[in-house]
Amino acid sequence: MAARYVVAPAAEIPPGARKVVEAGQGRRIVVFNLGGEFFALLDRCPHQGGRLSEGKLCGLVESDEPGVFRYGRKGEILRCPWHQWEFDIRTGRSWHDPDRTRVRAFPARVERGAALREGPYVVETFPVRVEDDYVVVEA
Amino acid sequence: MPRPRAIDCDLHPAVTGFAALAPHLEPYWRDSVEDRGMEALESASYPPNAPITARADWRPAGGRAGATLAQLRTEALDRFGADIGILNCLFPVQLPFSEDMSAAFARALNDWVRAEWLDRDPRLRASIVLPMASPEHAVEEIERLAPDRRFVQGMILAMGEVPAGRRTFWPVYAALERHGLPLAIHAGSAYRHPVTSVGWPSWYLEDYAAHQQGFQSTLASLVTEGVFAKFPGLRVVLLESGVSWLPPFLWRLTKTWKGVRFEVPWVDRPPAEIVRDHVRLTVQPFDAPDDPDLVRRLLDHLRSDELLLWASDWPHWQFDGDAVAPPGLPADLLPRIMVDNPLATYARLREEGVPS
């Protein structure tokens, strides 16, 4: 069963920012704040192992017809820093092969410090204050 | 319709000169040819005396290879048991720089093949040779000839002035799709560019080998520009293209697509799949060693038994004797290549009651 990790005070990852955290056995996870929503992905591209946390968050471009660019979802598509494979940060699925090529995605959310006292949680090495918000990742 | 024994998808009847074409040229062009002393039009892709251009035993003394119906019958159709043969004329209407001249020669050539060949043997079908210097002219030629169901495809050369996928040509592909005609791409160049991307080579052997690069570039253009997204019904047939270059080309294009598909978002599935769904290749020349085990592995790389079409490439010299089927091809694949795949590719070969 997945453990719940308190990975950072929410204020440490403002909208548009990201943070790499360790969650169990040296596993690197990258947490994104997309306009107040948090998403967590394994920090390793399934292709050659590039660190996705170094990638650029781009928009999604699709097309209904050659020459027509349908562009949106700005900031939701993570391009691997190496071979530019695109991953949806909401699901971890690649654009080019969504069923078979995907990054492991972990549920992430914000919880109030008071709630975290009830556990069980694995807390990183920072103090948890009841009145603050924290990012929690199930991994 | 009885099942044909074989369908030969690449036959080259030769125009012996402007005199042969003259009856089919419009008066202005017929007189221009004479007034200006245009004695011949031959392509550097196929020097008449070069060994590949015609097999030695298909070169009549004092005559020209591939010039008569009798030659075609005895040397290819009857000899190799083809009940249907597709004529792809290589008289180089693509060479002249005047688009009007190019289109006029194309019209004459297509009328010539109809009168001198199609009307004289019911087994024959032909390509509409397209004057691509002007897409408008090419569309006109398709509209003019498509009603004759013996024209089964439109044909261009692998190397033109701009890559074949560019949108300037899309009215041509729309017309082909509308009429159920595949786009055939034959080895050859309009020589608007050197035959390599690094300049002119020294030897004809290099020129002939360079078709392999031309086909890769053309196919990359068709896929990346989105021709198959725009015209999902369009089929492409590569003629005299060779085969063994295709898998590595597709691997590379597909790998690159995974990373930079954002540049061409209309390419919304792997290029290798698109090509397998839309593109077919003829089997002569077959660019692999005569090693059955190697050929089997190579065919496995294609990942489909629907891609290859039978062709003798008559009268070009690609094989000796009767070895029209490349050595090493598995016997159980031959019926597919000789009959099923051509029938699946050419809608017009499946029709009943084609005038004969």
Add this chain to the structure above:
Amino acid sequence: MNVVRPIAAPGRPAVATLGLFDCDIHPRPLSLEEYRPWLSAEMWHRLSTYGIRPRHGFAKGYPFPKAAPLASRRDAWPPGKVPASDLDFLRAQHLDFHGIDIGVLNPLQPSGQGDQNDAFSAAMAYAVNEWQLERWLRDEPRLRASVVVPYEDGEASAREIRRRAGDRRFVQVLLMSRTAEPLGRKRYWPIYEAACEAGLPVAFHAFGYSGWAMTNGGWPSFYIEEVSEHATSCQSQVISLIVEGVFERFPSLRILMIECGFAWIPSVGWRLDQHWRKLKDEVPHLRRAPSEYLREHFHVSTQPMDEPERPEHLLDVMEWIGWDRILYASDYPHWDFDDPRTALPAFIPPERRRDIFGANARALYGMPAA
């Protein structure tokens, strides 16, 4: 050449027991000023005033914009600098992390190769070569240099090669794959003559601008096509080198194709053989089947790894090319970098991977076994 003791490093493949050679690392100057010490006042004036003038129309910017800035890994930017411009950063991220024993530098632009002006190209080549020694090799014994040559001027290239001959820090001659004429043409033969004299392989790296359209049917539209067309231009170079009889004239010449892809190589050899049988009369200077020259004289680097739809098909093409002809390359710091731990699939037998990482490069570059 010292024998390099295999080192432990977190990013080193365990199978690299005969050394880990990377035959493709791309150093970059932070600014053109870095070349200035080795340029005459006249050439510095040209560089700083008129700039590099390749055979295309983009004075700044690329004919085909890259997949990422400076075509580089996004994690390869040292703070405040450009990728592979900082030796310490390159050491930490690449040489140390992957445990590279020997890394070969291949300076790309701005190097002046393929410039419209031959004299300028020659001056730049000299400066870039001195820059490699001073800026990179002086303090880093794991790095080796390539002799950058002004390849459109055969005689000037030969002079630059002879200047470096005997200096074991230079391990190969470097050309770009898109040249103004096919590489088998006689104008380039002085390069091969000097390289053979010096005992250096001639490498051509995918890239450059020939001045001709990027395909033999005109200019393509997209970067994805440019990447694809690196293969076709390299194919034309292979065909030219073989058909012109370069290897009959220079039997000791060895060619390394870097970043050209490799899966296409068998097909080019087969096609040439097929047509050569019909056209032998035209090329009597060829005394063997074209594929034999290909097998004997050409080596290839792995990056960008060809990735067949069914991965194990790689085994076929690697066997057809020759297991001893394939050298690992990372292409650091570029976006299509290949990590040595993951680029070579595990189904490639370990002893083959071991040779691709170490033995094959040692043989080509004439370095003693580890």
